Amino acid sequence: MAIPFGRTLACALLLAVGLGFALSNARVEAWQALLPLFEWMETTLFGVIGKTWGGVFAVVQAGHLLSMAMLGGAVLAADGRLLGVLFRDQPLAAVQAQAHRVFVWSLVVVVFTGVFMACGVAIKIYYLPVFWYKMLALLVGVLFAFLVRRPLLADDPETLSPLVRRVVAVASIMVWFTVAATGRWIGFSG
Amino acid sequence: MNERIYQFALWLDGKASSTALHESFYMYNWIESTHVLALMISLGMLFLIDLRMLGLALPSVPATTVAQKLNVPMLIGFSVMMVTGLLLFYAIPVRTSQSLWFRIKFVLLIAAAVNALLFHRRMRAAPAGWDTAPRAPGNLRLGAALSLAFWVGIVICGRFIAYDWYDCREEPAALIAALAGCIPGQEVF
Amino acid sequence: MNDSPDARKKDRQAAALLASASIIVAFAIYWSLEIQAVREMLELAYG
Structure with missing residues (x-):
């Protein structure tokens, strides 16, 4: 059995919880509770390598950039098709499914290299607001990609209303652009 | 040659x-951010094309369609990278022109450009009907793999420019100093 | 009690619309605040 509009209700609930979290003291408490985790991150193998060998850190950073470029390519190709500016003559479902595969692999590398870098500079980024904005954008992006965008396009996407298509594509591009741009800004801060 | 490059950099x-660009409060960071973010467009598109040739992405979309459609955003991204890249060089000309990594990056960029030209020529010469197969013919796959390798190298070198390990100021070993074009007795770095 | 393909599809579309609209609004606010902060900073720095 299914609740009518269950997914929409779940989405609204999640938004309400997120908003409540952001506007209440719970946000600050959660942040304070995370300090030991970030202190521990610097003592891990990744943290020690990242702090000791600048060259290794830079190579991982280059890997992070490259996989981010790949992710950007997958997002732009998929959302470009959704907006109707790319691959208009190709079946929507096939382009989405194939771009999604590239997206997932890039995301795996992005997150892995990202965790490595975070371990090297854990305490620095812990105190940077822009780092938390980025994590929030990343979380929103991942939830959106896997729980909203993917199911929406999984079956019979050709019949979707053009409005929904466009709004989803714009939101998706916006999220991943923000993830990348705030990431760049972490490097300039602190 | 190195003397001339040095004089040119000094003039810039x-x-x-x-100087204003280098010391400006935000401009330098903005240009650098734009340079890096344009990477997501240009290299994102380029990698998709290369992976398509290797049979690793978008297998059901014809290879020539991928190459043609993604070419436009890729070239837009490359133009942005080129302009911002020149500005970044202009902001810090002496140190950059004597950076070993910048020099390697420059050579790799030329290699990538030649490879891209050859790739397009081969693509036009390829027998009809190749582009619906999930994998491109061998010579195109080789070009795609080289393109990926060159660009990985370019991004790594670009990242390394920010580090001062082999700067002329640090008086590196003779071979590195020669490759980086350090001028004996230079006073500006 | 409504899990026909049509209802499921409507649900997914509504969820997508809600999530996307929220993202667009929230991120537009975020970026406009960032731009505002940069402008103020520039004003402080250069007058």
């Missing part, structure tokens, strides 16, 4: 706008 360095 003497420009007021070069």
Whole structure:
């Protein structure tokens, strides 16, 4: 059995919880509770390598950039098709499914290299607001990609209303652009 | 040659706008951010094309369609990278022109450009009907793999430019100093 | 009690619309605040 509009209700609930979290003291408490985790991150193998060998850190950073470029390519190709500016003559479902595969692999590398870098500079980024904005954008992006965008396009996407298509594509591009741009800004801060 | 490059860099360095760019509060960061973010467009598109040739992405979309459609955003991204890249060089000309990594990056960029030209020529010469197969013919796959390798190298070198390990100021070993084009007795770095 | 393909599809579309609209609004606010902060900073720095 299914609740009518269950997914929409779940989405609204999640938004309400997120908003409540952001506007209440719970946000600050959660942040304070995370300090030991970030202190521990610097003592891990990744943290020690990242702090000791600048060259290794830079190579991982280059890997992070490259996989981010790949992710950007997958997002732009998929959302470009959704907006109707790319691959208009190709079946929507096939382009989405194939771009999604590239997206997932890039995301795996992005997150892995990202965790490595975070371990090297854990305490620095812990105190940077822009780092938390980025994590929030990343979380929103991942939830959106896997729980909203993917199911929406999984079956019979050709019949979707053009409005929904466009709004989803714009939101998706916006999220991943923000993830990348705030990431760049972490490097300039602190 | 190195003397000439150094003189040219010194001349650029003497420009007021070069100093202003270098010391400006936000401009330098913005240009650098734009340079890096344009990577997501240009390299994102390029990698998709290369992976398509290797049979690793978008297998059901014809290879020529991928190459043609993604070419436009890729070239837009590359133009942005080129302009911002020149500005970044202009802001810090002496150190950059004597950076070993910048020099390697420059060579790799030329290699990538030649590879891209050859790739397009081969693509036009390829027998009809190749582009619906999930994998491109061998010579195109080789070009795609080289393109990926060159660009990985370019991004790594670009990242390394920010580090001062082999700067002329640090008086590196003779071979590195020669490759980086350090001028004996130079006073500006 | 409504899990026909049509209802499921409507649900997914509504969820997508809600999530996307929220993202667009929230991120537009975020970026406009960032731009505002940069402008103020520039004003402080250069007058």
